Amino acid sequence: MSIKNAVRMVDITKTFAAKAAKVVANNKVCLDINYGEVLALLGENGSGKTTLMNMLSGIYAPDSGDIYVNGKHVTINNPSDAFALHIGMIHQHFKLVEVMTAAENIILGLDEGNKLIDLKNVHTRVKDFCDRYGFVVNPDKKVYDMSVSEKQTLEIVKQLYRGADILILDEPTAVLTPQETQKLFAVLRNMKADGKAVVIITHKLHEVMDISDRVVVLLKGNYVGELMTKDTNPQELTNMMVGRPTTLNIDRSKPENLRKCLEVKNLSVKDIYGVLKLKDVNFTCYGGEVLGVAGISGSGQRELLEAIAGLEKLEPGAEILYTPNTPGAQEENLAGMSPVRIKNMGISLAFVPEDRLGMGLVGNMDIAENMMLKSYKDGSGPLLDLKKPKALAEKVVKELEVLTPSIHTPVRRLSGGNIQKVLVGREIEQHPSLIMTAYAVRGLDINTSYTIYNLMDEQKQKGVAVLFVGEDLDVLLELCDRILVLCAGQVSGIVDARKTTKEEVGLLMTHLG
Amino acid sequence: MEKKEPLFRITKRGAIPWWASLGIRLIGLLIALVICAFIIFGITKLNPLKVYAAMWDGALGTNRRMWVTIRDTMMMLCIGLGLAPAFKMKFWNIGAEGQVLVGGIAAAACMLYLPKTLPNWLALVIMCCASALAGAVWGFFPGYCKAMINTNETLFTLMMNYIAIRLTAFYVAKWENPYGSNTVGIINSQSRFGWFPKVFGQQYGLNVILVLVLTIFIFIYLKYTKHGFEIAVVGDSENTARYCAMDVKKVIIRTMMLSGAICGIAGFLAVAGAGHTISTDTAGGRGFTTIIVAWMSKFNSFIMAVVSAFLVFLEKGAMQIASQYQLSDYISNVVKGIILIFLLGSEFFVNFNVRIRGSHKSEVTK
Numbered sequence: 001m002s003i004k005n006a007v008r009m010v011d012i013t014k015t016f017a018a019k020a021a022k023v024v025a026n027n028k029v030c031l032d033i034n035y036g037e038v039l040a041l042l043g044e045n046g047s048g049k050t051t052l053m054n055m056l057s058g059i060y061a062p063d064s065g066d067i068y069v070n071g072k073h074v075t076i077n078n079p080s081d082a083f084a085l086h087i088g089m090i091h092q093h094f095k096l097v098e099v100m101t102a103a104e105n106i107i108l109g110l111d112e113g114n115k116l117i118d119l120k121n122v123h124t125r126v127k128d129f130c131d132r133y134g135f136v137v138n139p140d141k142k143v144y145d146m147s148v149s150e151k152q153t154l155e156i157v158k159q160l161y162r163g164a165d166i167l168i169l170d171e172p173t174a175v176l177t178p179q180e181t182q183k184l185f186a187v188l189r190n191m192k193a194d195g196k197a198v199v200i201i202t203h204k205l206h207e208v209m210d211i212s213d214r215v216v217v218l219l220k221g222n223y224v225g226e227l228m229t230k231d232t233n234p235q236e237l238t239n240m241m242v243g244r245p246t247t248l249n250i251d252r253s254k255p256e257n258l259r260k261c262l263e264v265k266n267l268s269v270k271d272i273y274g275v276l277k278l279k280d281v282n283f284t285c286y287g288g289e290v291l292g293v294a295g296i297s298g299s300g301q302r303e304l305l306e307a308i309a310g311l312e313k314l315e316p317g318a319e320i321l322y323t324p325n326t327p328g329a330q331e332e333n334l335a336g337m338s339p340v341r342i343k344n345m346g347i348s349l350a351f352v353p354e355d356r357l358g359m360g361l362v363g364n365m366d367i368a369e370n371m372m373l374k375s376y377k378d379g380s381g382p383l384l385d386l387k388k389p390k391a392l393a394e395k396v397v398k399e400l401e402v403l404t405p406s407i408h409t410p411v412r413r414l415s416g417g418n419i420q421k422v423l424v425g426r427e428i429e430q431h432p433s434l435i436m437t438a439y440a441v442r443g444l445d446i447n448t449s450y451t452i453y454n455l456m457d458e459q460k461q462k463g464v465a466v467l468f469v470g471e472d473l474d475v476l477l478e479l480c481d482r483i484l485v486l487c488a489g490q491v492s493g494i495v496d497a498r499k500t501t502k503e504e505v506g507l508l509m510t511h512l513g
Numbered sequence: 514m515e516k517k518e519p520l521f522r523i524t525k526r527g528a529i530p531w532w533a534s535l536g537i538r539l540i541g542l543l544i545a546l547v548i549c550a551f552i553i554f555g556i557t558k559l560n561p562l563k564v565y566a567a568m569w570d571g572a573l574g575t576n577r578r579m580w581v582t583i584r585d586t587m588m589m590l591c592i593g594l595g596l597a598p599a600f601k602m603k604f605w606n607i608g609a610e611g612q613v614l615v616g617g618i619a620a621a622a623c624m625l626y627l628p629k630t631l632p633n634w635l636a637l638v639i640m641c642c643a644s645a646l647a648g649a650v651w652g653f654f655p656g657y658c659k660a661m662i663n664t665n666e667t668l669f670t671l672m673m674n675y676i677a678i679r680l681t682a683f684y685v686a687k688w689e690n691p692y693g694s695n696t697v698g699i700i701n702s703q704s705r706f707g708w709f710p711k712v713f714g715q716q717y718g719l720n721v722i723l724v725l726v727l728t729i730f731i732f733i734y735l736k737y738t739k740h741g742f743e744i745a746v747v748g749d750s751e752n753t754a755r756y757c758a759m760d761v762k763k764v765i766i767r768t769m770m771l772s773g774a775i776c777g778i779a780g781f782l783a784v785a786g787a788g789h790t791i792s793t794d795t796a797g798g799r800g801f802t803t804i805i806v807a808w809m810s811k812f813n814s815f816i817m818a819v820v821s822a823f824l825v826f827l828e829k830g831a832m833q834i835a836s837q838y839q840l841s842d843y844i845s846n847v848v849k850g851i852i853l854i855f856l857l858g859s860e861f862f863v864n865f866n867v868r869i870r871g872s873h874k875s876e877v878t879k
Contacts, residue, residue: 016524016525061522077519309756311755311756338758339755339756339757339758340758340759340760342758343758351756353756355752357750358750358752358753359750359752359753359756360753360756361753362745362746362749362750362753363749364745364749365745365746365749369742372742373746373753373757374757374758376739376742376743377739382738382739382740383737383738383739384737384738384739384741384742386737
């Protein structure tokens with residue numbers, strides 16, 4: 001089978017004006033996409049993968065460079081232009097209308113010439129695609145009733161329905177369980193066999209090896225190289241992605257001197273609509289171990305950590321028994337206490353929330369000011385003590401190698417990884433007995449991720465209890481001592497991370513056992 | 514299908530040095546003046562330069578005019594200082610008008626009812642406190658309801674204005690003097706009880722001192738105190754504030770009371786330090802104009818002083834050209850409006866970069 005070129009991008013450059021300086025998101029990147037092939041676009045976060053593909057789908061316009069589709073020079077000004085060229089992109093954040101059915105979402109915004117909507121025809125055509133590629137889509141199901149994986153399938157069908165021959169998927173597996181990922185890959189293989197061009201944006205190496213035919217690696221906006229998947233191996237790809245030879249591993253220490261730190265009993269939490277987000281959660285967390293929390297996103301992970309931190313309203317009967325790591329400390333029941341009361345009792349919980357700039361830090365404030373977010377009340381008198389936070393900021397910047405022009409740079413101007421280092425650094429500097437982290441490495445480059453993993457292990461060796469909510473099962477299996485699996489707000493199992501498998505955890509994520 | 518690039522592309526600018534942003538604003542001002550010149554000439558056939566000279570003359574031409582300009586600047590600055598803490602907390606207090614009025618009522622009531630045997634300085638202290646308290650109460654209600662049941666503060670503070678205006682009308686009727694005039698008249702015009710004394714020989718010296726003290730206080734309060742820090746965090750994100758164990762409700766109520774109190778003091782200035790009377794026009798729409806002051810200066814007290822002075826200058830100048838050349842008020846409002854639009858519009862160019870098609874081929878990367 002001869003290779004037919006679908007898209008050729010030549011010398012694409014795109015810059016963004018960040019507050020401090022110009023950021024080159026793509027620097028003269030060249031890329032070929034072929035029909036009947038799965039291309040993996042590999043790179044760390046912030047390497048410009050999504051930006052490059054957004055220029056193909058009409059969301060951004062390149063500063064310079066040329067795009068050819070099927071050999072013809074084109075200018076793509078908006079998503080409709082991209083549709084017209086049969087390019088479809090499935091974004092990380094789904095673009096679906098929650099209150100509409102699958103079929104309604106599919107035809108939304110389509111101009112099919114006549115004014116009447118022929119839903120029956122939509123059904124037949126959707127069924128057609130499903131049979132051809134192995135999807136399962138119920139056209140009458142409302143989007144709000146769908147699971148994440150169903151929504152993703154719907155997005156793909158939507159693009160196919162609109163005639164997409166070139167499909168771009170932005171980190172499609174980030175929200176899927178291992179089983180769902182395998183199903184998605186099967187679909188992608190069917191599409192490839194059907195002659196479609198498929199691009200998958202990812203930073204997970206095993207997925208690249210699994211699904212792709214060809215890999216293009218980007219590093220800091222630059223094109224690094226292109227390889228046939230069958231001719232390469234994960235180590236070579238890692239080196240290309242990071243830009244230098246690297247070995248990455250987590251030094252998991254043996255848990256020692258376990259000491260009960262946190263015991264959660266009968267914890268239930270309702271959201272504002274009265275729906276139970278956590279139901280009868282019971283577990284114990286020990287000082288000196290890392291307890292991982294796994295689950296499909298939205299299974300109650302956020303609520304669990306926020307409930308412990310006093311930020312959620314608990315249903316009656318819950319107990320959160322906390323024992324600090326100090327000699328002679330008493331067990332305290334934190335259930336029902338506000339953060340103000342918890343703080344007034346002299347308890348400092350270290351909590352790295354999922355929403356870094358919306359909860360953990362203030363984006364418009366500088367590093368020093370963010371250091372005093374939790375300690376600004378220290379010292380008497382109405383004035384702020386600006387010296388200690390400054391010293392702390394300098395310490396964190398130095399010890400965690402935060403890349404910043406100065407400690408007086410607003411944190412929103414820092415990159416995701418450096419923002420996270422500031423947040424984690426501040427929490428660790430409280431010398432806590434318990435550290436809770438939610439998706440601590442989301443959006444971080446590989447090196448920073450491993451810095452964070454090893455910091456957590458270091459804390460564990462100091463006798464701190466670490467509650468680590470994660471989404472990458474490979475990491476959870478390597479880092480944690482035990483893994484608590486949440487499924488729809490309930491604990492579906494607590495497993496030994498050294499003995500379990502990815503498949504077992506994946507199964508627990510979707511089934512209450 | 515060959516598509517063309519759009520004619521303009523708008524991109525967000527990075528940080529630009531202060532002189533560049535100042536330069537953009539000055540260019541905006543210059544363009545506004547040129548356009549105004551054409552409009553003035555087109556409509557009135559007057560020499561625009563002479564009209565501008567008249568504006569200058571109207572605002573600063575004589576010693577007395579200059580002091581009136583200063584007095585009104587202080588009034589506007591004082592309201593702006595009141596709005597700053599609330600706005601910094603992203604609490605849209607558009608009820609300054611009402612808070613000024615109730616402050617004014619409190620001051621006027623003191624002038625009428627306090628025993629005339631009190632020393633004047635003590636009377637002024639009591640009046641100041643009474644006005645601040647009245648304003649604080651006016652700020653408390655919207656703050657409390659926002660904190661407790663998350664009411665919309667914009668509507669709430671706006672409606673509090675109308676209550677204050679009707680309340681003022683009630684007191685004007687009650688304190689009417691002389692009977693049948695439907696005004697309060699100049700209060701204590703003989704004894705000058707509760708009037709600001711001359712300071713350094715200047716009638717409005719005390720206004721300046723009082724507001725400058727407040728300016729410094731608000732600057733320090735917002736920047737260097739624990740309260741100010743809480744305001745900034747709550748303004749950025751209530752979730753963050755809750756996360757770091759701040760009592761969000763307390764912060765909202767306290768800040769709104771402070772905001773109202775300072776606006777109340779502005780009412781005290783208007784009554785005891787300027788008009789020596791009270792009417793429904795005592796606030797005169799400044800509670801709304803000042804919103805522009807607070808925003809243009811990004812809540813920095815000292816920049817606020819400059820912006821207030823500029824706005825009052827425009828207002829006085831516009832009044833002067835209206836009377837000197839027998840123009841209607843509207844032409845002076847046109848001049849004022851055009852200048853403001855260009856100044857606010859220049860913010861867009863401070864924050865965004867506009868490129869015209871085909872002009873960017875030269876952009877080279879390393």
